[in-house]
Amino acid sequence: MSRCLITGGAGFIGSSIAEYLLEEGHDVTILDNLSTGRDLNLQGIRDHERLTIRVGSITDSVLLTEVMAGQDEIYHMAAAVGVKLVADDPVRTIETNIYPTELLLRQAMHGGQKVFLASTSEVYGKNTKDSWVEEDDLQFGPTSKPRWAYGCSKAIDEFLALAYHQKYGLPVVIGRFFNVVGPRQVGNYGMVVPRFVESALQGIAPTVYDDGEQVRCFGHVSEVVRCVVGLMRKENLEHNLFNIGSDQPISIRELAERVVALVDPSLEIKYVPYKDYYGHDFEDVRRRVPNTNRLKETLGFKPVMTLDEILKDTIAAKKLALGLS
Ligand code: UDP
Numbered sequence: 001m002s003r004c005l006i007t008g009g010a011g012f013i014g015s016s017i018a019e020y021l022l023e024e025g026h027d028v029t030i031l032d033n034l035s036t037g038r039d040l041n042l043q044g045i046r047d048h049e050r051l052t053i054r055v056g057s058i059t060d061s062v063l064l065t066e067v068m069a070g071q072d073e074i075y076h077m078a079a080a081v082g083v084k085l086v087a088d089d090p091v092r093t094i095e096t097n098i099y100p101t102e103l104l105l106r107q108a109m110h111g112g113q114k115v116f117l118a119s120t121s122e123v124y125g126k127n128t129k130d131s132w133v134e135e136d137d138l139q140f141g142p143t144s145k146p147r148w149a150y151g152c153s154k155a156i157d158e159f160l161a162l163a164y165h166q167k168y169g170l171p172v173v174i175g176r177f178f179n180v181v182g183p184r185q186v187g188n189y190g191m192v193v194p195r196f197v198e199s200a201l202q203g204i205a206p207t208v209y210d211d212g213e214q215v216r217c218f219g220h221v222s223e224v225v226r227c228v229v230g231l232m233r234k235e236n237l238e239h240n241l242f243n244i245g246s247d248q249p250i251s252i253r254e255l256a257e258r259v260v261a262l263v264d265p266s267l268e269i270k271y272v273p274y275k276d277y278y279g280h281d282f283e284d285v286r287r288r289v290p291n292t293n294r295l296k297e298t299l300g301f302k303p304v305m306t307l308d309e310i311l312k313d314t315i316a317a318k319k320l321a322l323g324l325s
Contacts, residue, residue: 003027005071007058007104008078010037012185013118013177015045016225017075022048024229031067033057036081041184058100068107073232076104077118079154082189084278086153087146097153098160105164105172114171116232117161121178121243121288122151134291135176135241147283158241165240173231178245178290181310182221183317193218196256197311197318200263207270209277212253215287219246220305220313230299237298243290246303255307262311 004021008014009030014037021028022045029052030042045051056063058078068074080086080096101117108115124133125141125148138155141148164170179193187195196206227244231237250258256269274282295301305313319325 001025001027002072003029003070004073004075005029005031005067006075006077007031007064008037008076008118010034010039010041010053011077011081012041012182013180013221013224014075014077015041015184016182016221017077017228018042018051019045020225020229022050026050028052029054029067029071031056031058031064032078036085036189038186058104059095061100061103064100064103065107068104068111068113071111071113073114073116074104074108075116075118075228075232076101079118080150082191083122083147083150085189086150090146090149093149093153098156101157102160105160105170109164109168109170114232115161115173116228117157117172117174119154119158119174119176120151121176121245121290123155123158123176124285124288125151126283126285133243133289135239135243135294141283145283162240172240173237174241175228175231175244176242176290177224178243178288179216179218180221180224180245181218181314183314185221185314192216192252192255193259193311193314194318196259197263197314198322200259200267201315201318201322201324203264203267205267205270206256206259207272207277208252208256209272209274209282210284212251212256212271213286214252214284215249215289216252216255217246217249217289218255218307218310219244219303220310223303223305227295227299227301230301234298239294239298242295242298243292244295245290245292247290247292248303248307249287249289250307258307258311262308262315
């Protein structure tokens with residue numbers, strides 16, 4: 001059994017990794033400052049005898065060094081997340097997404113620890129390829145547009161991780177998450193599925209930005225977690241970098257229609273310009289569809305949950321959280 005540290009372990013994906021690793025019998029330590037992560041996400045595991053929770057920031061280098069000592073595996077999930085949040089505070093983004101990752105990698109190199117680095121489909125930037133994006137299809141957006149700060153900061157993290165791997169043989173796995181959804185996700189930071197579900201459950205029509213023809217693929221967090229841990233367990237990986245998520249595209253218009261059909265068909269979907277939400281014109285990613293062949297070939301992974309199953313699971317959980325049943 002391993003000792004595993006999850007930075008950002010109180011987040012939506014981090015807490016799901018914690019549950020999975022505890023279930024497998026490992027010792028788990030969570031480091032989280034509970035900014036975007038929530039204590040509520042740890043409700044089911046808070047009192048687990050093999051879980052240690054440390055409340056603090058990854059920007060506290062003394063604390064980070066202390067919690068990393070003695071661990072076998074590091075799941076680096078902590079980051080400033082959400083395009084809007086990151087664009088609104090670019091300095092915090094650098095402080096959270098870049099410096100601590102460098103320290104963490106350096107420490108892991110000294111400690112002989114294996115690292116999973118959570119990255120994002122945002123690194124594909126302005127890629128407009130109308131088929132699937134493969135791992136090397138990066139096309140950065142301009143640095144003058146804060147919208148791209150998140151993707152650029154995570155791309156730097158990827159460079160750092162691969163640099164430590166190349167120079168020092170540090171074992172690293174980088175996972176680029178594509179629109180991960182599930183019960184505990186909240187809609188405060190953009191995240192379209194919880195926003196649509198929460199608003200429909202409260203009798204308010206979902207708000208679609210622009211024409212709704214932008215395309216995404218939604219993967220269930222439980223399947224994503226299986227991929228993350230599966231990649232960490234795999235010996236002699238041929239690659240260090242993987243797209244992780246579903247590859248089944250759906251337009252945001254159709255997503256809104258499905259949510260409304262499942263929750264309250266009487267609701268009339270609203271279409272608004274981007275600037276009503278972002279306060280200015282927004283460079284959205286019109287199409288975000290991963291090529292997941294590398295993941296499939298490496299793990300034999302194939303997502304099994306359909307979008308309707310994912311939505312029903314999310315709706316049921318939100319009803320409970322909102323006290324509706
Ligand atoms: N979106 C929307 N209404 C909302 C929230 C998001 O129409 O209330 C759109 C957003 O403009 C984007 C898509 O849904 O085109 C996915 O947004 P999200 O923030 O969930 O993911 P990302 O854009 O980071 O892939």
